[in-house]
Amino acid sequence: MYLKSVLWAASAAALTAGAASAETITIATVNNGDMIRMQKYTDKFTEATGHEVEWVTLEENVLRQRVTTDISTKGGQFDIMTIGMYETPIWGANGWLVPLDDLSAEYDVDDILPAMRGGLSHEGTLYAAPFYGESSMIMYRTDLMEKAGLEMPEAPTWQFIREAAAKMTDRDNDINGICLRGKAGWGEGGAFITVTANSFGARWFDMDWNPQFDQPEWKEALTFFVDMMNESGPAGYATNGFNENLSLFQQGKCGMWIDATVAASFVTNPNDSTVADKVGFALAPNSEGVDKRANWLWAWALAIPAGTQKEDAAKQFIEWATSKDYIELVAENEGWANVPPGARQSLYDNPNYKDIPFAQMTLKSILAADPENCCVKPTPYTGIQFVAIPEFAGIATQVSQEFSAVYAGQQSVDEALAKAQAFTAEEMEAAGY
Amino acid sequence: MATQHSRSVARLMMAPAVVLLLGWMLVPLTMTLYFSFKKYLPLRGGDLGWVGFDNYIRFVTSSSFWPSVQATLVIVGGVLAITVVLGVLLALLLDQPMWGQGVVRILVIAPFFVMPTVSALVWKNMFMDPVNGLFAHLWRFFGAEPISWLSEASMPSIVMIVSWQWLPFATLILLTAIQSLDSEQLEAAEMDGAPPLKRFFFIILPHLSRAITIVILIQTIFLLSVFAEIFVTTGGAFGTRTLTYLIYQRVLESQNVGLGSAGGVYAIILANIVAIFLMRIVGKNLDA
């Protein structure tokens, strides 16, 4: 083990041979588990390259507001920003990011899953390197499923999920058949209801950029979602996001949970989860007869804002943090279940990783997601759970707030859809579509 | 009588504060006005030219505008009502002779020291969470269905959180005022056999009127810009989008600086309406 890390350090050092003097780079990042883990290993990077790293760790919404303000005003506060698949193509198109087209051969950029590379590129140029990638899938309690007398197919339908959820629900024992996101925000409940709608054949816009909330597919999807959650969901699901559901599932209060594939390693970690050994996985559902599943595609990625003085050091860091070697480093210290998933093909080819129960389902889910063709009907946009235009975040947050009000029982499905339609049309018109 | 000389010295002494505040007011205000007449979209290349009053019209005609004004007034009004009423009662209580007065006073003023973000996080997660929150446990203990506070009772929840933070402030000012009350006057009234309620309404409350106006004035200034409490708890959902929050959504979530700036100008106008209204009352009370 010692020898290995020496070798690793040596190779990283070789990679940076000829680099300029040591610098201090500032990285803005999100406060999720994999990123915090990376901070722990920063010393290894400093050892290998001499560059120091300063972290600015923020909650997702604060991070977004902070980095967007900074990059659009060219504030130059950060040398690396942690951004997602939504921001990358938009910022890349604006010329705000340094293209990552000269990464070293050892880095093996072709190993990055094509779906991830595609989502983090603009016109074929990569602008951000994925630290980890995710799709969505079903996580379910094998014991409760058995008790309900059902068997989870590998690719279930929404109709099956609803039936199973109703059977698994046991209010007396505080077990909810299904936990899903209802929290307002485009990246929270907004993302979930969008993929759900996709799997019912809906889309955000038609080819002329007309919002589609007045179409029957949206109504069907939203009605189904609300009815199912009222039958079998937890109380107050209108304010539950990823974290709330994760903690419910870890406490054994959910029969099923459909959410990010990265959650699999948290729910199967015996240190945090009371149900670690009773979790099964399945593909995200579709409505019967609809050819799209509720799979999204997302990556947290590292990008370099154009204009930074420390571009070389920043590139070195990105190569280090998103490399195969980094994955091995984490595997060595924390076990294979805890490596950042979903970014590289080689991880899924690795025999050590094959034993991880959720590995293959994660890969299948990622491969099932296609940002170029999110929906059954044609769309003018790319993105699955989002629409890659600058106006989307603002619009979708307000739309999802209307939906959350439905989940909380404060308005009807029809009212919410009518408001969403009117508001979106108004915003799109103002934006000049 | 102040001499001509002392007047000019006085002016000189006031100059730094006045000039600084004038700058702090004028520079952002001018820039906000400038942006508010522009189509300024950072994500679409920044400055896209002059658009006249378009932003102003769009901001008020948006379906979110009036509800947001209403939400702002509800929060300000609700918190003021709660803090003033409870503040008076609490101040009366703390003024009574008791053991351990100092410690009780410390307990009561403590919430004022907690930063808004922290207090919102603590309330949201540890008290109002419908599954693991303390309120949920309490409700279940009494056999009731736990309430999902932040969605079902979003506005009362936020008003409660903010009131908790500002109650100490109101209590402190009112307590100082009560302590300055001439106790002989009270005792005389007591001798005359005036019942406690009468004593309260005819002696104590009039004496407190000045303190109450000041509490209202200072708190309103801070309450109009309540932000962290909403950002952390509901994110503006469930009817809690105040004017400040709406501007935040326009500027940062939709990245429309022009529109947000127009909203900022409206917010200044609203604040000034409230201020003029307040100063009418306060001004009267501050005289003499």
Added chain:
Amino acid sequence: MARTVTTPRKLINTAFAWAVGLLIFFPILWTILTSFKTEAQAIASPPIFLNFDWTLENYAVVQERSNYMRYLWNSIIIAGGSTLLGVIVAVPAAWAMAFVPSARTKDILLWMLSTKMLPAVGVLYPIYLLFIQLGLLDSRAGLVVVLMLINLPIIVWMLYTYFREIPGDILEAARMDGASLKEEILYILTPMAVPGIASTVLLNFILAWNEAFWTLNLTAVNAAPLTAFIASYSSPEGLFFAKLSAASTMAIAPILILGWFSQKQLVRGLTFGAVK
């Protein structure tokens, strides 16, 4: 306050006041207690009040993740610096208003307060651009100035109300004795004004310490205070009540302790001219 009351009455007062005080303080107490629990105990049902295994683990985890001392130091510098600067600017202004009042004094005061009504979010972009131009982003100096400007109206007003309570006759007498303006301020005014200044300083230190918009948006690394520290704990993954509590306790502890030690000054001084 020499009212005499019967012992039973005092007993009732005491019991009632303590109950209310503890109720108001409870959220803070609960946060502090939770910070010493394990994550599992933090969400135990029914909730555990005291008999849990006290642990410092959460503090260790938080400290490992973020360098608390640096945030703390920045908070102290920024809150302290802005308050100090504010008082330096405000004392002469408040003095002039209190002792050489003119017809416009009250208007000026109210105008100063009205500058606080500009919503911060509305001017984020202008100020951010200005800070880039001036090279003040992520600098303590920039934040000290901004927070000083934000709190200046309150400082001026508080000082004004204290100064006004100082009897003018004393100054007249001193002037008769040939005291210069400097002497007047140094030897007569200052000693009488110290309690008022102390509570002004305290209140504004608290306000500056808790300011969470500019301190978060204008900083990155070098100047980030505790408000930025807490922003990375608001929604970590999975169970986090205990860690959140630990981070919260760390963020509020210094100001809470300061507030408790100085509560006498704060209580005595916080009048805003409410008392005449």
